[in-house]
Amino acid sequence: MPELPEVETTRRGLLPLVGHVVQSVTIRHPRLRWPIPSHLPQTLPAMTLNGLRRRAKYLLCDFSGETGAGILLLHLGMSGRIQLLDDAYPAEKHDHFDVAFVGGQVLRLRDPRRFGAVLWLEGAEDDHPLLASLGPEPLEDGFHAKYLQQALVNKTLAIKNAIMDGHVVVGVGNIYASESLFRSRIHPETPANSLSLKQCEKLVAEIKLTLNEALNAGGSSLRDFFGTNGLPGYFQQNYFVYARTDEPCLVCGRPIKTMRLGQRSTFFCSHCQKARVKS
DNA sequence: CGAATCTCCTGGAGGC
């Protein structure tokens, strides 16, 4: 379950590939969330990787060559991981996709549950349906309290579901939704449009803080993250509520509660997070 | 429109 910090950590880990030229592409199991484009082994070789960007949880790899240009879009789904190998040692069971570069380095996608994606975009990425209507990046200045409150107008759904909606803000997954709401002392069921501006300020600040902490943890474990036995940064984090059902709240000591919200497990402290406001 | 539900997939945990 890579969240935004893991995707960003992955991006940084792959930066050494920028400037390198593709040697070959191997597709072992094309059926991810969508089929991996079958033309990639013909299209990508001889192209140069010009840059690596991230939008939401998508990795955007900019390629160009004499035959054209495009963006290789990668998504890790919930079990995906990208490794940067010094050479193409034998692939294991869930290693579905390789991009080998001149010089021997290999970008390898492993994704047991195959919720991830490998797509090829040509033309302006903003026109692509997956990217066109995304909300702001949570760590950028465009995500602020007034924006959030405005984005939640007319939304009566639970705030936890609202901040996990990529049209409101991208990159807040199930873990950090629960965590940032606890840290904001907002009950996850609170109707989204009932948050005060002050609550929006607090929530925005805590989302940024939580993600930045995870990013720092991920960054510090970069080597491990790319190793075979490494744990992603988020496993190193200490959570206030996530996956701590019945354990004592780290603030008040009462047992952490869990509930289903939008088909997702949700963790909170019923004492520290005030019951939802009736509207 | 908004909101809720369904869906993809496999590994791991728990029950018997």
Added chain:
DNA sequence: TGCCTCCAGGAGATTC
């Protein structure tokens, strides 16, 4: 040991 069921979850697709 083996088999079964349940659960985890990102986010687009579908339905109401």
